[in-house]
Amino acid sequence: xxxxxxxxxxxxxxxxxxxxxxxxxxxxxxxxxxxxxxxxxxxxxxxxxxxxxxxxxxxxxxxxxxxxxxxxxxxxxxxxxxxxxxxxxxxxxxxxxxxxxxxxxxxxxxxxxxxxxxxxxxxxxxxxxxxxxxxxxxxxxxxxxxxxxxxxxxxxxxxxxxxxxxxxxxxxxxxxxxxxxxxxxxxxxxxxxxxxxxxxxxxxxxxxxxxxxxxxxxxxxxxxxxxxxxxxxxxxxxxxxxxxxxxxxxxxxxxxxxxxxxxxxxxxxxxxxxxxxxxxxxxxxxxx
Amino acid sequence: xxxxxxxxxxxxxxxxxxxxxxxxxxxxxxxxxxxxxxxxxxxxxxxxxxxxxxxxxxxxxxxxxxxxxxxxxxxxxxxxxxxxxxxxxxxxxxxxxxxxxxxxxxxxxxxxxxxxxxxxxxxxxxxxxxxxxxxxxxxxxxxxxxxxxxxxxxxxxxxxxxxxxxxxxxxxxxxxxxxxxxxxxxxxxxxxxxxxxxxxxxxxxxxxxxxxxxxxxxxxxxxxxxxxxxxxxxxxxxxxxxxxxxxxxxxxxxxxxxxxxxxxxxxxxxxxxxxxxxxxxxxxxxxx
Numbered sequence: 001x002x003x004x005x006x007x008x009x010x011x012x013x014x015x016x017x018x019x020x021x022x023x024x025x026x027x028x029x030x031x032x033x034x035x036x037x038x039x040x041x042x043x044x045x046x047x048x049x050x051x052x053x054x055x056x057x058x059x060x061x062x063x064x065x066x067x068x069x070x071x072x073x074x075x076x077x078x079x080x081x082x083x084x085x086x087x088x089x090x091x092x093x094x095x096x097x098x099x100x101x102x103x104x105x106x107x108x109x110x111x112x113x114x115x116x117x118x119x120x121x122x123x124x125x126x127x128x129x130x131x132x133x134x135x136x137x138x139x140x141x142x143x144x145x146x147x148x149x150x151x152x153x154x155x156x157x158x159x160x161x162x163x164x165x166x167x168x169x170x171x172x173x174x175x176x177x178x179x180x181x182x183x184x185x186x187x188x189x190x191x192x193x194x195x196x197x198x199x200x201x202x203x204x205x206x207x208x209x210x211x212x213x214x215x216x217x218x219x220x221x222x223x224x225x226x227x228x229x230x231x232x233x234x235x236x237x238x239x240x241x242x243x244x245x246x247x248x249x250x251x252x253x254x255x256x257x258x259x260x261x262x263x264x265x266x267x268x269x270x271x272x273x274x275x276x277x278x279x280x281x282x283x284x285x286x287x288x
Numbered sequence: 289x290x291x292x293x294x295x296x297x298x299x300x301x302x303x304x305x306x307x308x309x310x311x312x313x314x315x316x317x318x319x320x321x322x323x324x325x326x327x328x329x330x331x332x333x334x335x336x337x338x339x340x341x342x343x344x345x346x347x348x349x350x351x352x353x354x355x356x357x358x359x360x361x362x363x364x365x366x367x368x369x370x371x372x373x374x375x376x377x378x379x380x381x382x383x384x385x386x387x388x389x390x391x392x393x394x395x396x397x398x399x400x401x402x403x404x405x406x407x408x409x410x411x412x413x414x415x416x417x418x419x420x421x422x423x424x425x426x427x428x429x430x431x432x433x434x435x436x437x438x439x440x441x442x443x444x445x446x447x448x449x450x451x452x453x454x455x456x457x458x459x460x461x462x463x464x465x466x467x468x469x470x471x472x473x474x475x476x477x478x479x480x481x482x483x484x485x486x487x488x489x490x491x492x493x494x495x496x497x498x499x500x501x502x503x504x505x506x507x508x509x510x511x512x513x514x515x516x517x518x519x520x521x522x523x524x525x526x527x528x529x530x531x532x533x534x535x536x537x538x539x540x541x542x543x544x545x546x547x548x549x550x551x552x553x554x555x556x557x558x559x560x561x562x563x564x565x566x567x568x569x570x571x572x573x574x575x576x
Contacts, residue, residue: 110420124412124413127419128412128413128415130419131419131461131462131465132415132457158482159482169420173468177419182455187479187483
């Protein structure tokens with residue numbers, strides 16, 4: 001079997017097209033959605049991510065504002081900015097770029113953002129609503145992007161065995177919660193660094209979500225014949241003196257899988273499209 | 289193998305003994321913890337549950353107050369009561385007995401309770417904090433009781449395969465989240481009514497949590513030799529003309545398991561002990 005590619009870039013572009021029409025409708029009837037991105041310090045990768053988000057806003061017609069706080073800012077500075085943005089009726093979405101400098105309590109900061117402006121979907125109340133079966137709110141972007149990619153294949157997930165490798169609050173845990181929801185109905189296993197015999201867990205799984213950040217840690221021959229593989233890892237490695245991006249799943253897994261996401265061009269672009277979706281949704285619920 | 293019994297009644301009594309000393313210390317230095325239970329309507333089973341909770345409070349020295357709202361109360365009545373209790377500095381824990389009459393939005397009501405007084409642990413922010421890895425707050429009572437029972441065996445759960453059958457917001461989902469936590473480190477599978485081949489999932493599991501509410505749905509021979517079995521089901525059935533309580537796991541599973549909980553006398557009493565634990569914890573964080 002040679003897997004079909006789940007093209008995150010193309011799917012993301014389709015989603016952006018839909019968003020564009022909603023945004024232009026909103027812009028003409030009241031105002032465009034407005035996303036505020038806050039970045040603290042000079043981490044180069046974070047600046048790249050933020051720029052990509054700003055570009056996506058521009059493509060779609062979403063207004064974006066960026067606050068740059070210096071590296072030596074303290075909690076108080078960031079908290080008063082968040083309070084101001086929480087209260088600002090012209091702001092629909094607030095995103096504080098991760099990671100924050102080490103002196104910040106990142107989870108504490110996440111809880112300061114108004115849940116209905118939390119376009120990252122990281123606020124515990126938004127995560128907790130998924131536990132209670134509500135999926136109409138601000139969903140974390142990477143997990144909801146994963147769901148959209150799986151749905152785009154047209155395959156039913158009902159009763160299928162899904163394995164999520166990685167238990168982060170941002171990807172693995174919420175992805176497992178979404179896959180378990182009524183209506184999706186996968187049988188979900190969450191594995192992690194302490195799990196025994198990852199190989200046989202993989203071999204037994206119809207859906208495989210790898211979200212650990214270790215290049216090639218899922219060996220290609222572990223992939224079950226006909227499986228759907230979502231590779232969340234984006235790892236920079238040196239191969240023969242050249243820098244390349246590779247996933248958590250070893251290259252060549254497409255010989256076994258029926259569906260697979262590429263790296264890059266898979267989960268990455270979908271995450272940004274889902275951020276845009278959350279921003280438009282937040283604006284809609286504010287303006288309607 | 290004949291399983292050892294995980295005696296929820298005895299373990300619960302031990303926990304109550306510890307709580308008693310904390311409570312008497314608090315009572316002498318400031319005031320006793322105070323739990324308010326709200327019940328709407330005349331559902332007989334609910335009244336039995338509430339009485340059991342009041343009795344537990346009495347045993348431990350926790351002050352309890354009960355509000356009885358008539359069956360035909362509306363949302364507004366309940367909401368204004370909750371608001372009053374949220375603001376009352378003399379109230380540490382608020383519990384609204386489930387189920388509410390059908391005209392109530394139960395999840396909406398849950399979100400009205402102040403998270404730090406939510407001794408049931410059902411508020412989405414409390415559930416969401418578990419997703420983010422925080423387990424020092426108000427944990428839902430049945431899942432935290434399950435964890436205490438597993439820990440009481442002295443067995444390590446690290447890397448073990450745990451199967452949670454049932455995906456309710458109250459039991460199955462949070463139990464799966466707790467088992468996945470760092471430090472516990474089980475490899476957790478969540479199964480449900482749509483899962484295929486439950487039998488082989490069970491046969492493959494070192495830890496089996498049955499929380500579906502179907503008498504004997506887990507057949508005894510499905511239990512892996514040496515497994516730990518937590519039976520959350522409490523089902524009333526007629527056997528030879530007599531009414532009896534049975535679990536979700538078929539009788540006789542103790543021939544296979546290494547550890548098993550009885551029904552009744554297993555998870556039931558532990559749930560109440562965990563409610564008492566949450567109430568004392570809520571009072572401590574308020575008074576300290």
